[in-house]
Amino acid sequence: MDIRELEETLARLPSITAVRIxxxxxxxxxxxxxxxxxxxxxxxxxxxxxxxxxxxxxxxxRRVVSVVQIGSDSIASDEDRPAIMGVHEIPEGPRTTVAxxxxxxxxxxxxxxxxxxxxxxxLRLVGEAALRAIxxxxxxxxxxxxxxxxxxxxxxxxxxxxVVATGERGEEVSVGSALSSGDDSETAVRxxxxxxxxxxxxx
Numbered sequence: 696m697d698i699r700e701l702e703e704t705l706a707r708l709p710s711i712t713a714v715r716i717x718x719x720x721x722x723x724x725x726x727x728x729x730x731x732x733x734x735x736x737x738x739x740x741x742x743x744x745x746x747x748x749x750x751x752x753x754x755x756x757r758r759v760v761s762v763v764q765i766g767s768d769s770i771a772s773d774e775d776r777p778a779i780m781g782v783h784e785i786p787e788g789p790r791t792t793v794a795x796x797x798x799x800x801x802x803x804x805x806x807x808x809x810x811x812x813x814x815x816x817x818l819r820l821v822g823e824a825a826l827r828a829i830x831x832x833x834x835x836x837x838x839x840x841x842x843x844x845x846x847x848x849x850x851x852x853x854x855x856x857x858v859v860a861t862g863e864r865g866e867e868v869s870v871g872s873a874l875s876s877g878d879d880s881e882t883a884v885r886x887x888x889x890x891x892x893x894x895x896x897x898x
Contacts, residue, residue: 708742710734732764735800782880795824804832818843821880825887836862856886
């Protein structure tokens with residue numbers, strides 16, 4: 696295996712500026728990638744895996760690939776979160792479908808949830824739809840909405856979401872909140888994103 700050739704080939708991928716590979720006993724143990732923030736880190740990892748397999752026949756475990764993104768004097772971090780593109784409700788008689796669309800690194804990710812057309816169920820449907828959109832973004836994790844509500848704190852209304860995540864790190868419970876801006880649907884999505892901000896952006 697010619698590591699130098701592999702590094703040079705991977706560095707030709709769009710958005711990637713440099714690659715360094717560490718090996719042990721002819722096995723790739725670390726792949727360090729420097730990239731611009733044009734693509735999501737997970738997509739950069741998938742591009743590296745695909746090219747390594749197609750061109751060299753090497754199967755790379757995604758856990759050995761680390762991505763650092765640098766662009767215009769800034770480094771992408773966990774605070775680099777998706778933007779809310781839209782929250783839409785589609786009435787269907789006694790039921791309704793909520794669709795949430797998120798935008799991230801030039802791509803859109805959508806999720807939907809269907810349930811009773813009751814005001815008391817609205818926040819939960821929005822939260823579930825937001826989680827489905829995030830699952831399409833973080834395709835190795837699964838999420839469940841434990842609870843979501845809008846307790847009054849002083850004179851202000853805050854939406855609080857409790858999310859259960861399962862993945863390679865096992866089960867994690869996280870809490871997110873967002874101050875209501877008058878649109879409870881968008882605030883609910885922001886609370887979900889706040890709960891998961893430490894997971895989004897990690898390769």
